[in-house]
Amino acid sequence: MSDGLEGVVAADTVLSEVDGQNGRLIIRGYPVEDLSGHTRFEEVAGLLLDGFFEDLPSDLTADLGRARAEVFAEVSALDVGLLARQPIEIMRSLTARLADGDDLATALRLIAAPAVFTAAAVRAQAGQPPVAPDPDLGHAADILRMLRGHTAGLRESAALDAYLVTVCDHGLNASTFAARVVASTQAGLTSAVLAGISALKGPLHGGAPGPVIDMLNEIGTPENARAWIENALDHGERLMGFGHRIYKVRDPRADALKRAITLVGEGSNTLPGRLAFAQAVEQAVLTILRERKPNRPLDVNVEFYTALLLEALAIPPAAFTCVFAMGRVAGWIAHAREQLIGGRLIRPQSRYIGPMPRAAA
Numbered sequence: 001m002s003d004g005l006e007g008v009v010a011a012d013t014v015l016s017e018v019d020g021q022n023g024r025l026i027i028r029g030y031p032v033e034d035l036s037g038h039t040r041f042e043e044v045a046g047l048l049l050d051g052f053f054e055d056l057p058s059d060l061t062a063d064l065g066r067a068r069a070e071v072f073a074e075v076s077a078l079d080v081g082l083l084a085r086q087p088i089e090i091m092r093s094l095t096a097r098l099a100d101g102d103d104l105a106t107a108l109r110l111i112a113a114p115a116v117f118t119a120a121a122v123r124a125q126a127g128q129p130p131v132a133p134d135p136d137l138g139h140a141a142d143i144l145r146m147l148r149g150h151t152a153g154l155r156e157s158a159a160l161d162a163y164l165v166t167v168c169d170h171g172l173n174a175s176t177f178a179a180r181v182v183a184s185t186q187a188g189l190t191s192a193v194l195a196g197i198s199a200l201k202g203p204l205h206g207g208a209p210g211p212v213i214d215m216l217n218e219i220g221t222p223e224n225a226r227a228w229i230e231n232a233l234d235h236g237e238r239l240m241g242f243g244h245r246i247y248k249v250r251d252p253r254a255d256a257l258k259r260a261i262t263l264v265g266e267g268s269n270t271l272p273g274r275l276a277f278a279q280a281v282e283q284a285v286l287t288i289l290r291e292r293k294p295n296r297p298l299d300v301n302v303e304f305y306t307a308l309l310l311e312a313l314a315i316p317p318a319a320f321t322c323v324f325a326m327g328r329v330a331g332w333i334a335h336a337r338e339q340l341i342g343g344r345l346i347r348p349q350s351r352y353i354g355p356m357p358r359a360a361a
């Protein structure tokens with residue numbers, strides 16, 4: 001048996017390949033760095049869904065805009081009880097209100113849902129009314145507008161767009177596997193996406209970037225980095241934003257995101273300093289991990305620069321995982337459709353190691 005299913009191939013896919021030895025991510029034939037910052041999220045979502053819906057339009061922009069406007073109606077279900085929860089729990093609850101189905105209209109509503117519901121949740125928790133979607137805007141630009149209540153600059157929208165593209169799919173990660181398992185039962189796309197959101201929520205997967213900001217804030221200055229990191233490791237803590245099950249070298253998405261950060265940074269007085277500090281912390285972590293675990297190839301992962309990018313876009317850390325879901329939802333749906341169309345019920349076995357029944361006396 002393989003602990004944590006490490007090394008087990010559980011699906012054939014045309015969607016993405018993660019080459020952990022060479023630090024390479026291919027999404028439907030394109031290296032991630034050729035898509036991120038060059039291709040809009042709507043185009044990459046179309047690329048992922050291509051072949052999985054007969055009625056897929058050549059450009060998803062208008063349909064996705066309409067889907068955002070449609071799902072906005074569910075925001076009225078946000079009540080005081082829900083508001084006390086984490087943004088990802090609010091977003092998941094509102095997403096659960098959408099009808100299940102396997103058609104393109106359901107898929108587009110599900111791609112719209114994390115964007116619309118997260119923006120409404122973040123605003124409601126800040127005591128602000130929700131902002132209705134503008135179906136004529138691009139997805140990334142509308143996300144920032146719905147969060148802020150005013151139109152974001154082109155560079156900021158482009159940076160968020162690059163982020164959504166960078167994280168849209170990544171092989172059989174935990175949330176995608178969860179989505180495929182549910183899809184394999186023919187439960188429907190909404191059920192599969194809810195499984196994906198639930199798996200993404202944990203700090204070992206998509207929940208790491210909020211704690212990355214906590215770590216940076218607690219370290220405070222480059223001079224404190226070594227002592228803080230040593231102390232955390234002495235207490236058996238994981239350093240958030242480092243390590244990966246598949247990548248044995250640097251996660252290629254980290255550099256794609258670093259480029260996106262510089263888009264936001266142009267014209268900012270504070271961001272270059274924050275980025276330089278984060279890079280100093282990154283170097284300190286890598287040096288110490290190599291000293292302490294020389295046989296473990298631990299490097300920076302996507303979450304470290306996700307945290308810096310989303311912070312630069314003034315998104316509250318409590319909502320970082322929701323923004324991850326806004327991009328990854330396209331991959332979950334493509335995988336769910338691929339599983340449904342070409343796959344079989346996923347039903348592995350367990351090995352019983354409990355007590356055997358005693359023979360009756």
Ligand code: ACO
Nearest residue numbers: 203204205206208238239240241242243244245296301303
């Ligand atoms: N900090 C310190 N030590 C680490 C870290 C880390 N971030 N990651 C792994 N290690 C160590 C473990 O302590 C273990 O060492 P040991 O064998 O000497 O005890 C060894 O490396 C292997 O760790 P595993 O948990 O077996 O590795 P696994 O492949 O299961 O874990 C994971 C991968 C969960 C990402 C892990 O590296 C981690 O916890 N990282 C921090 C959380 C994080 O950044 N999550 C986001 C991942 S990216 C994503 O999902 C989008």
